Amino acid sequence: xxxxxxxxxxxxxxxxxxxxxxxxxxxxxxxxxxxxxxxxxxxxxxxxxxxxxxxxxxxxxxxxxxxxxxxxxxxxxxxxxxxxxxxxxxxxxxxxxxxxxxxxxxxxxxxxxxxxxxxxxxxxxxxxxxxxxxxxxxxxxxxxxxxxxxxxxxxxxxxxxxxxxxxxxxxxxxxxxxxxxxxxxxxxxxxxxxxxxxxxxxxxxxxxxxxxxxxxxxxxx
Numbered sequence: 001x002x003x004x005x006x007x008x009x010x011x012x013x014x015x016x017x018x019x020x021x022x023x024x025x026x027x028x029x030x031x032x033x034x035x036x037x038x039x040x041x042x043x044x045x046x047x048x049x050x051x052x053x054x055x056x057x058x059x060x061x062x063x064x065x066x067x068x069x070x071x072x073x074x075x076x077x078x079x080x081x082x083x084x085x086x087x088x089x090x091x092x093x094x095x096x097x098x099x100x101x102x103x104x105x106x107x108x109x110x111x112x113x114x115x116x117x118x119x120x121x122x123x124x125x126x127x128x129x130x131x132x133x134x135x136x137x138x139x140x141x142x143x144x145x146x147x148x149x150x151x152x153x154x155x156x157x158x159x160x161x162x163x164x165x166x167x168x169x170x171x172x173x174x175x176x177x178x179x180x181x182x183x184x185x186x187x188x189x190x191x192x193x194x195x196x197x198x199x200x201x202x203x204x205x206x207x208x209x210x211x212x213x214x215x216x217x218x219x220x221x
Contacts, residue, residue: 036134039141057135061107065132068113069095074156088112094156101148102139 003010011020025037069076075095082090091112099110143149 037138057131060132060135063108065108065110066113067099067110068115070115094152097152097155098140098143098149101143102136106139 003012009020010018013019020040022038022040024035025039026033027036071078073093075093076091077093079085079090079092088096088111102108103110140149
């Protein structure tokens with residue numbers, strides 16, 4: 001179904017959901033803003049890259065990223081017999097699988113650095129204007145839309161069992177309310193309630209009017 005709105009034609013599917021939604025992604029700067037990307041149901045498209053940014057992204061295969069993190073199940077786990085491995089091969093987990101997927105697709109490499117005393121507050125971060133920030137954000141969004149993130153979550157929160165304990169990672173399932181569309185029967189029920197309320201209200205008004213009329217007539221007598 002189509003409806004003409006102020007911003008143009010709006011299309012809906014059989015469930016009443018919009019199927020032609022398009023959103024602009026805006027990057028706010030100190031004194032201005034620019035349109036960085038456009039999101040819609042068919043994917044996430046990058047726009048307005050500078051020539052410098054394009055060259056950096058194209059040369060990402062020659063880059064080794066340094067990742068500072070901490071050990072925390074199920075994101076970062078030290079493998080059993082980790083002393084037999086070196087570097088990033090010592091670890092496994094949700095984050096490692098996510099980073100490996102990106103590295104295999106884009107061809108870059110990365111190193112793992114554990115924070116001192118496994119504490120927060122220390123890290124190696126990208127500078128605020130780094131073109132890689134948006135690059136990795138786009139990759140994560142693409143994985144979310146394709147179901148890759150859900151697949152990894154299912155692996156590490158549902159299926160993965162630690163051999164030494166045999167216990168799955170804790171998971172809390174939340175009931176997500178679902179909004180049902182209104183059909184004729186449901187709308188009819190709403191009108192019945194409204195009519196019943198209106199009838200009761202009218203009856204109360206009539207009773208009040210009769211009572212006040214009787215009181216006035218008694219006073220006049």
